[in-house]
Amino acid sequence: MLLTVRDLHKTYKSGTHALKGVSLDVKEGEFLVVIGLSGSGKSTLLRCINRLVEPTSGTISFLNQDIAHLKGDQLRKAKRQIGMVFQQFNLVKRRSVLANVINGRLGSLRTLESIFRSYSDGVLADANKCLETVGITDYANVRADTLSGGQQQRVAIARSLMQNPRLLLADEPVASLDPATSNSVMQYFEKINKELGTTVICSLHFLSLVRRYASRAIALKAGEIVYEGSPDDIDQTWFKRIYGEEAEEVEIV
Amino acid sequence: MNEISAMGSDRAVPVAAGEKAGRRIKYIKATFLDIFLAFYSILVVQRAIYDRFILDLRDLPFSWTETGAIFILSCVIGAWWTYTRTSLSCRLFGIAKNNNVAEWTVEIFGWFLFDITFIAGWITTKISIVSLFSGEGVQGAARLFGALFTPQFGILNDALFAMIETIYIALIATLLSIPPALILSFFTARNLMKENKFTYAIYYILRIILNFVRSIEALIWAIIFSVWVGIGPFAGMLALLVHTIASNARLYSEAIESIDQGPVEAISATGANRIQIVWHAIVPQIVLPFLSYTIYWWDINVRMATIIGLVGGGGIGNLLMQYQGLARWREVGLIVIMIAFVVWVMDYVSGRIREAIY
Numbered sequence: 142m143l144l145t146v147r148d149l150h151k152t153y154k155s156g157t158h159a160l161k162g163v164s165l166d167v168k169e170g171e172f173l174v175v176i177g178l179s180g181s182g183k184s185t186l187l188r189c190i191n192r193l194v195e196p197t198s199g200t201i202s203f204l205n206q207d208i209a210h211l212k213g214d215q216l217r218k219a220k221r222q223i224g225m226v227f228q229q230f231n232l233v234k235r236r237s238v239l240a241n242v243i244n245g246r247l248g249s250l251r252t253l254e255s256i257f258r259s260y261s262d263g264v265l266a267d268a269n270k271c272l273e274t275v276g277i278t279d280y281a282n283v284r285a286d287t288l289s290g291g292q293q294q295r296v297a298i299a300r301s302l303m304q305n306p307r308l309l310l311a312d313e314p315v316a317s318l319d320p321a322t323s324n325s326v327m328q329y330f331e332k333i334n335k336e337l338g339t340t341v342i343c344s345l346h347f348l349s350l351v352r353r354y355a356s357r358a359i360a361l362k363a364g365e366i367v368y369e370g371s372p373d374d375i376d377q378t379w380f381k382r383i384y385g386e387e388a389e390e391v392e393i394v
Numbered sequence: 395m396n397e398i399s400a401m402g403s404d405r406a407v408p409v410a411a412g413e414k415a416g417r418r419i420k421y422i423k424a425t426f427l428d429i430f431l432a433f434y435s436i437l438v439v440q441r442a443i444y445d446r447f448i449l450d451l452r453d454l455p456f457s458w459t460e461t462g463a464i465f466i467l468s469c470v471i472g473a474w475w476t477y478t479r480t481s482l483s484c485r486l487f488g489i490a491k492n493n494n495v496a497e498w499t500v501e502i503f504g505w506f507l508f509d510i511t512f513i514a515g516w517i518t519t520k521i522s523i524v525s526l527f528s529g530e531g532v533q534g535a536a537r538l539f540g541a542l543f544t545p546q547f548g549i550l551n552d553a554l555f556a557m558i559e560t561i562y563i564a565l566i567a568t569l570l571s572i573p574p575a576l577i578l579s580f581f582t583a584r585n586l587m588k589e590n591k592f593t594y595a596i597y598y599i600l601r602i603i604l605n606f607v608r609s610i611e612a613l614i615w616a617i618i619f620s621v622w623v624g625i626g627p628f629a630g631m632l633a634l635l636v637h638t639i640a641s642n643a644r645l646y647s648e649a650i651e652s653i654d655q656g657p658v659e660a661i662s663a664t665g666a667n668r669i670q671i672v673w674h675a676i677v678p679q680i681v682l683p684f685l686s687y688t689i690y691w692w693d694i695n696v697r698m699a700t701i702i703g704l705v706g707g708g709g710i711g712n713l714l715m716q717y718q719g720l721a722r723w724r725e726v727g728l729i730v731i732m733i734a735f736v737v738w739v740m741d742y743v744s745g746r747i748r749e750a751i752y
């Protein structure tokens with residue numbers, strides 16, 4: 142088992158109980174998709190796994206280490222093996238595409254080395270390879286914010302690949318992209334999952350995308366897992382149970 | 395049925411309690427404000443209007459017992475006024491009764507406050523239409539203006555050197571302020587310091603110190619430093635330096651507070667350490683605002699440097715003071731024109747540079 146989450150709780154300072162005892166197993170090589178209504182706790186779950194959010198209680202065991210209770214250097218070492226892609230891309234806008242990709246390697250570089258940007262040839266070669274994987278080599282030296290949304294998200298994927306991650310988290314990676322671009326970005330996740338064997342946990346809003354890319358799906362509702370299984374088994378009854386009676390499925394190509 | 399009503403009341407209680415506490419705080423604030431307003435009104439009417447204007451006393455007598463008595467009186471009036479819920483403060487804090495008495499009180503007392511403040515201000519400023527338009531005075535002013543508009547170019551060399559000195563004072567003060575302001579700004583940026591109690595305490599203390607330093611005008615710093623290191627350009631530079639550090643640290647830290655947190659999260663998620671996060675996620679977002687603020691402060695410092703010269707901070711202000719003391723108005727005219735020109739140029743140039751940056 143690559144990742145084992147047990148009885149995970151998160152209560153925010155505001156008092157919102159966002160996760161209420163989530164337990165979850167993720168095998169190496171899976172493409173797990175998390176679905177659920179807005180506010181159901183998808184982001185909170187993903188962010189607890191790489192400790193962008195501090196879990197209130199519970200354990201998160203990743204490669205036999207309890208991430209939930211790691212500190213300092215050890216926590217940073219664990220974080221290096223978990224990549225993350227965000228809805229808003231979160232690139233440093235004024236810096237070049239290449240610089241943004243290299244940022245993904247910072248965790249393994251020495252502080253002085255990274256401050257003076259004296260990267261070794263190996264690092265530069267890796268960065269170019271990651272850009273190649275997402276098909277952006279032509280834009281290596283342009284400013285990140287001049288790219289389109291889909292291209293920026295691919296740069297963000299390349300940045301996370303620089304970590305050589307065992308696990309890739311993606312929090313609604315295509316929610317700010319148009320349908321066609323969404324599909325092309327999702328295909329890169331598929332490629333990484335299939336070709337590099339990287340385990341992916343991704344939250345999505347559109348069921349059609351879930352059915353197409355997920356090897357397994359879980360559904361969160363008010364901080365609890367209400368569905369777990371194959372994405373193809375989510376029928377009308379389940380759909381209404383997850384998204385509520387009024388919800389209707391929208392198709393995206 | 396029982397259960398439902400129990401739940402309902404459960405939920406209702408905290409809300410009502412919160413509202414009640416809120417009203418009590420408002421009530422206390424209103425009481426204090428009413429006491430202050432009553433105290434202010436009585437004092438102004440008695441001292442500025444009655445003593446100074448009607449009795450025309452030169453030196454106002456001061457006695458603690460009298461002031462104390464007035465204070466106690468205003469406490470009674472203020473407390474009673476708030477209690478009746480008809481006062482101006484009750485209206486301001488939204489707890490006034492909705493009746494005619496309250497409305498009239500607010501209107502009449504509001505105007506009363508404005509009027510006595512204006513009258514007291516007028517009396518204190520010794521506004522005198524007579525001296526503004528007295529024949530002798532107008533003649534003097536005309537002579538002076540005439541001199542200003544026929545500047546004496548004989549001192550052009552001296553003035554030029556003094557002006558250059560002023561610009562350099564401002565430049566050095568601005569440049570030297572950058573490193574300390576930079577360091578301070580990271581420690582006074584809320585988003586970087588709020589994480590744990592220790593750093594938050596540092597943030598808080600530094601903020602208070604900087605606010606205090608900034609609230610002292612550069613002019614006052616110049617007086618302090620001219621005693622410390624002696625009159626001259628160095629004192630002026632130090633004064634500007636201290637003021638610029640405090641002001642720029644504030645502007646810088648605001649720039650840090652308004653950065654996009656996204657890249658910070660993304661880079662910390664890769665396992666980077668704090669220094670790397672600051673250098674690669676925060677710094678790229680703030681260099682341009684920092685540069686822009688720094689140029690802006692150089693511009694401001696040139697103006698301040700001329701003023702600081704007046705109290706012994708060197709440069710063109712010093713020269714202006716000398717010729718003004720000798721009543722050589724044509725020389726003063728030249729200096730004034732030169733200052734105006736340089737300030738205009740600086741303003742224009744710094745504006746253009748800052749535009750180009752963004």
Ligand SMILES: Nc1ncnc2c1ncn2[C@@H]1O[C@H](COP(=O)(O)OP(=O)(O)OP(=O)(O)O)[C@@H](O)[C@H]1O
Nearest residue numbers: 153154155157159178179180181182183184185186
């Ligand atoms: N930083 C925070 N502070 C306080 N409450 C938060 C915070 N982040 C999330 N929450 C709350 O926690 C709950 C779960 O939020 P979360 O962002 O995990 O939902 P989500 O499933 O990702 O929703 P969305 O689809 O809108 O992104 C929500 O009720 C939200 O208001």
Ligand SMILES: [Mg+2]
Nearest residue numbers: 183184185313
């Ligand atoms: Mg979310």
